[in-house]
Amino acid sequence: MTLEEEYFRDMLRIRRFEETVLEEFKRGVFSGTTHTSIGQEADAVGVIRQLLPDDIILTNHRCHGHFLAYGGDMRALFAELMGRQTGICGGRGGSQHIHYKNLYSNGVQGGIVPIAVGMALAEKQKKSEAAVVVFIGDGTLGEGVIYEAFNMASLWSAPLLIVVENNHIAQTTPTEYALAGDIRLRFQAFGIPALELDTSSVMEIAGNTFQLMREVHEDYAPRALILNTQRFGPHSKGDDTRSEQVVALLKEQRDPIILMEKQLSSDSVSSIRAEVEQQVKTAFETALADPVATMEGRP
C-alpha cells in the first residue's frame, strides 16, 4: 500500500466511524453526547501520522479522529461510546474523556493546553526526547488559560506542537462572531513560530507537520500549526444551524477524502472502501455484543 493509500484508508476509517455513530445515535445504540469530526479527517491523519512512537497527544471533545489516526482500536472506541466494559476506559469516560497509550483527552475547553506544556516539560526533564502535540479548535481561542500556557511553553522551551483546527464555527457560533485579531499573531506575540495552512490535502498537512515536528524535536521548543478546515457535521448530534446548501458547498469544495480519492486508482479505492466497511461493521457489532459496564467491585 502506498502512503497515499494508507492515508486515504485512515481518513475513511474516521469518516465511516463518525457516520456510523451519528446514524446509530438516532436508534438509541449510543447515549449521552458526542462530537464528530466529519470533514476534518485530514488534520488528524496528516498530523498524527508524523509522530514518533513516544510522542504524546492531548486532544479535546472532538477526539475520535485523533484516537483512530493514532492507531486506537475502533471496537474499543465504539464500546466506550456504548458504555461497555470493553471500552477504552471501561465506559467511565465516554466520547470525550479517553486515555490510550500516550493519547489523553478531556471535555473542558482550554485546560488540556497547560497540561500539554507540563507533559512536554516532564519529557524534556527526563531527557526522553518525546514531544507533545495538543489539538485545540478556534472556539478554544476564547479560553484565557491557553495564553498562560503559550507563555510558559515559550518561556521554558517546551517541545510542543500546538495544532489549531480552525473549522470556522464554535458549536453554532461563526468564528467572526467570537474572535478578534489574528490567530497566527497570537502565537507570534509569545515568540512561537506558527504556520498557517488552508487546505484539505492530507499530504500537504503531513509534509508540513513532518517539518514542524522535526523542529520541535531538534530545537526543543514550541511550534504552532493553524489548520483552516471545515466541519461537515453538527457540533454534537442535531445542532447544526447552517443551511443544507452551505454545508453541501463546503463538502463539494473541501472534502479531504474525495480529494485524495481522485488521486488513487479506482481499483485501490474500491478495495480500501470494502476493507474499511468490513472493519467498521465488525467493530460495531462486536462492541454492541460486549457486556455493559457496571460499578461492581469498583470504588
Next chain:
Amino acid sequence: MKTTVLDSLNQGLMAALQADATVHLLGEDILDPYGGAFKVTRGCSTAFPERVIPTPISEAGLTGVTAGMALRGLRPVLEIMFGDFTTLIADQLINHISKFRWMYNDSVTLPLVIRTPMGGRRGYGPTHSQSLEKLFMGIPGLTVLAPANFSIDKHSPGSLLENSILNTDSPVLFIENKMQYLQPLLTAEILSDFDVELQYDPSDAEEQFPIYCLRIKGAPPAAVTISSYGFCAELARQAQLKLAFEEEIFSELIIPTRLSPFALQPLMESVARTGKCLLVEEGTRSLGWGAEVAALLAETLGDKLKQVKRLAALETPVPAAVSLEKSMLPQQEDIEALLRKMSA
C-alpha cells in the same frame, strides 16, 4: 530558637527534594533569597536549583502544568501564594486533576501536591485572608490535608507534607494556615498537661494521616468533644486547657489532618461518650466542614448525639480592619463561651 511549623514544612520540602529526583517545586517568587511569600520554600532553590522553578503569575496554567508533569512521571509540588487564589485553579482541580485517574479507568497516576496558605488574622482584607478549603472538600479524587501543630512520634507538619509528596499517587491539596507558620512545633514534652493519642482511620492502613486526640492528663470524663483543624485547632487547645484548669470544664479535642475524604471514626467514638460536639473552623459557617461533620455525626449516632454546635466565621467577606476582623473570625474566647454553655 524553637522549631516552628514553618521550619517543619520547610524541612519536609527539603527532605522530599533530597529523597527523590522526580520532585520539582513550582510557584511564584519561590526562589532564594526571597524563598516564597511566606518563606516555606526558603533554601530549596539554593540546594536544588534545577528542580525549583519560578513561575509567571498564572495559577490556572501552572496547575495544569503540574498535572501534565505528574501524568508523565514527575512528582511536582506547586505553591499557590495565597489560598484565596485557589479560585483560579478550580477548573484544573475539579475538571482535570481530580478526575483523570478515575475517568481513565485507573490507567494513570497523578502524584502532585498543591500547597497553599489560608486564613486571616493578619489584616490582609477580603481577598488575602479567606479559608476557602470547603470549596474543595467532597470532590471525588482529591485529598485535602491540613497539618496540625504537633511533632509527635513520626508525625509533624513536615512529615505530612513529605509523605504526601513522596508516597501519594493521587492529587493532594495541602492547606496551611498563615497563623500556624510562626507557631512553635508542639512536642509531647511541651504538651505535658495533655494525654495525646494518635489514631488512624481504618482506610489509612499506612498511618499517613494522624488524627490527634487530646485530653487533659488525669481529668475526669469529658463533658464535650471539640473538633477543629489548622490554626483554629490551636485556639481550641488553648481554650480546652484554660477551662480545665480555671473552671473544671473538661473536654476532648480531636484534630484530623485529612479533611477530605473525612474519617469520622475517632470523633464519633468520642462524641458517643460525651454526647456533645463543638465544631470549630475559620471558614464561613454555612455548608462547610462543620456542617458535613455534624450531618455525619447525626446520621451515625442517632439519639446518642445530644447537642452539636458550629463555631465559624460570620457570613461576610473578611474585613481588613483589625477590630472588624476580630469580630468576624472565631476567637479563643468564643470557643470558651460555647464550651461553658454546652457543659452546663
